[in-house]
Amino acid sequence: MLKVDQLNLYYGAIHALHDISFHVNEGEIVTLIGANGAGKTSILYALSGLIPCKSGEIAFDGQDIRKVPAHQLVTLGLVQVPEGRRVFSRMTVMENLEMGAFTRKDRQEVDRDFYMVFDHFPRLKERRRQAAGTLSGGEQQMLAMGRALMARPKLMMMDEPSMGLSPILVQEIFAIIRGINADGTTVLLVEQNANMALSIAHRAYVLETGDIVKDGPASALLQDEDVKKAYLGT
Amino acid sequence: MTLFLNQLINGLHVGSIYALIALGYTMVYGIVRLINFAHGDILMVGAYTAVVLTTMLGLPFPVVVVLVILVCVLFGVLIERIAYKPLRSSPRISSLITAIGVSMLLQNLALLIFTPTPKPYPFSLNIPPLSIGGLQIGFTTVLTIVVSAALMILLQVLVAKSRAGKSMRAVSEDYDAAQLMGINVNTTITFTFAIGCALAGIGSVLYGLAYPTVSPTLGSLPGLKAFIAAVLGGIGIIPGAMLGGLIMGLAESLTKAYISSRLSDAVVYGILIVVLLFKPSGLLGRRTREKV
Numbered sequence: 001m002l003k004v005d006q007l008n009l010y011y012g013a014i015h016a017l018h019d020i021s022f023h024v025n026e027g028e029i030v031t032l033i034g035a036n037g038a039g040k041t042s043i044l045y046a047l048s049g050l051i052p053c054k055s056g057e058i059a060f061d062g063q064d065i066r067k068v069p070a071h072q073l074v075t076l077g078l079v080q081v082p083e084g085r086r087v088f089s090r091m092t093v094m095e096n097l098e099m100g101a102f103t104r105k106d107r108q109e110v111d112r113d114f115y116m117v118f119d120h121f122p123r124l125k126e127r128r129r130q131a132a133g134t135l136s137g138g139e140q141q142m143l144a145m146g147r148a149l150m151a152r153p154k155l156m157m158m159d160e161p162s163m164g165l166s167p168i169l170v171q172e173i174f175a176i177i178r179g180i181n182a183d184g185t186t187v188l189l190v191e192q193n194a195n196m197a198l199s200i201a202h203r204a205y206v207l208e209t210g211d212i213v214k215d216g217p218a219s220a221l222l223q224d225e226d227v228k229k230a231y232l233g234t
Numbered sequence: 235m236t237l238f239l240n241q242l243i244n245g246l247h248v249g250s251i252y253a254l255i256a257l258g259y260t261m262v263y264g265i266v267r268l269i270n271f272a273h274g275d276i277l278m279v280g281a282y283t284a285v286v287l288t289t290m291l292g293l294p295f296p297v298v299v300v301l302v303i304l305v306c307v308l309f310g311v312l313i314e315r316i317a318y319k320p321l322r323s324s325p326r327i328s329s330l331i332t333a334i335g336v337s338m339l340l341q342n343l344a345l346l347i348f349t350p351t352p353k354p355y356p357f358s359l360n361i362p363p364l365s366i367g368g369l370q371i372g373f374t375t376v377l378t379i380v381v382s383a384a385l386m387i388l389l390q391v392l393v394a395k396s397r398a399g400k401s402m403r404a405v406s407e408d409y410d411a412a413q414l415m416g417i418n419v420n421t422t423i424t425f426t427f428a429i430g431c432a433l434a435g436i437g438s439v440l441y442g443l444a445y446p447t448v449s450p451t452l453g454s455l456p457g458l459k460a461f462i463a464a465v466l467g468g469i470g471i472i473p474g475a476m477l478g479g480l481i482m483g484l485a486e487s488l489t490k491a492y493i494s495s496r497l498s499d500a501v502v503y504g505i506l507i508v509v510l511l512f513k514p515s516g517l518l519g520r521r522t523r524e525k526v
Binding site: 048049050069070071072073074075079080082086087088089090091095098099100102103147151 | 397400401403404407408410411412413414415416417418419
């Protein structure tokens with residue numbers, strides 16, 4: 001579904017991503033794990049067209065998307081839940097969800113999808129008239145995910161959904177990610193919480209300062225001695 | 235009492251015009267964080283457009299109004315595309331200086347084309363004043379207040395309910411997140427400039443009807459006052475611009491009537507200073523504190 005080949009990205013003179021190659025198959029949960037500053041967010045920003053990459057290829061559903069402007073990628077089904085949630089804090093929960101469906105023309109289906117989102121996140125339903133800025137961190141994460149679901153993504157890219165959340169909430173969020181995947185959405189998950197990410201992912205890539213240093217089935221990486229030492233704290 | 239009511243109505247008259255112009259400043263600031271100092275000069279562009287269209291083409295008033303609005307929108311959109319868009323990721327001071335430059339460019343172009351000699355505004359509405367309970371209110375005054383009020387309500391509804399309005403609010407909060415929703419940031423910014431300049435176009439007609447002299451610096455003073463109105467109400471906040479404009483107009487006309495016409499500007503600026511001392515974000519400004 002997504003194929004990234006030899007991607008290079010620079011911030012000024014800093015070479016942030018070196019020849020990154022990876023792929024995501026339809027129906028999978030794939031995770032990119034790595035420490036802070038490894039380049040995980042840069043990859044997602046490049047995929048979403050928010051920062052230009054120097055060289056390399058990005059193919060989504062067989063189409064080259066490197067030249068597609070950011071705002072058109074949503075229509076293709078490539079949707080991102082950004083790091084730090086980035087909900088529109090002065091807009092209501094309902095308006096945030098509407099923004100998620102901004103590119104869609106099928107009004108009736110959109111109306112039905114509000115219920116789908118409220119099924120996944122009952123707490124958002126209670127708070128649907130509240131300004132998003134007044135929600136708790138966990139609720140904002142749920143809103144950011146619900147907002148992305150409103151676009152009916154084929155591939156949902158999530159950047160650090162566990163950031164700043166209590167362990168119980170993290171469990172809850174990851175259970176929901178699994179549920180979203182079971183409903184047919186492919187997931188690309190970027191996480192520092194490698195333990196959680198590997199426990200729900202099918203495959204994983206390990207990123208270190210702009211390079212992919214390891215990849216394989218998530219279950220295998222959970223047992224890998226280097227990964228254990230560096231990322232799992234065991 | 236009659237004097238007071240008359241001054242109140244006069245204040246609402248000027249205040250409505252300030253408010254219409256202030257909306258352009260505040261909407262643009264809200265979305266690109268730029269004080270568009272050329273915004274006042276759009277008023278001048280509108281006034282000269284009216285002069286040219288009537289003296290050279292002899293078009294009737296309603297047609298001229300529509301064309302004035304279109305020309306103002308066109309200027310605003312072109313200014314954004316040519317002068318501001320290339321600087322969007324530069325430091326803010328660069329676009330601020332550019333805005334001052336655009337303002338001077340427009341004024342000097344007008345000086346070159348139309349000479350410094352003022353020209354009369356080509357229209358006046360010869361409709362007898364309305365008397366309401368012993369008060370004589372000029373038709374232009376009534377028209378200005380009614381039109382402005384209607385436009386402000388319309389704008390509020392547009393921003394709150396329409397798809398374009400919601401995308402404006404989303405972009406004003408977070409460019410990147412808005413793009414991730416599939417919102418075209420460039421289109422949204424263009425749309426914002428267009429609305430602001432359409433309001434300035436209408437403002438220029440109302441201003442011309444009230445002060446029927448057209449000169450190259452026509453936009454400077456109302457532009458400055460509208461900018462102050464926007465800051466007074468809380469820059470970036472639409473109802474703030476409306477409130478700020480009305481307060482400025484009222485303060486100005488009441489000072490002229492009861493204190494001294496020479497002090498009116500001093501009082502107006504004084505109000506601004508006092509408000510900013512106690513509430514630096516403006517009357518309706520919010521101190522955003524968001525949960526992380």
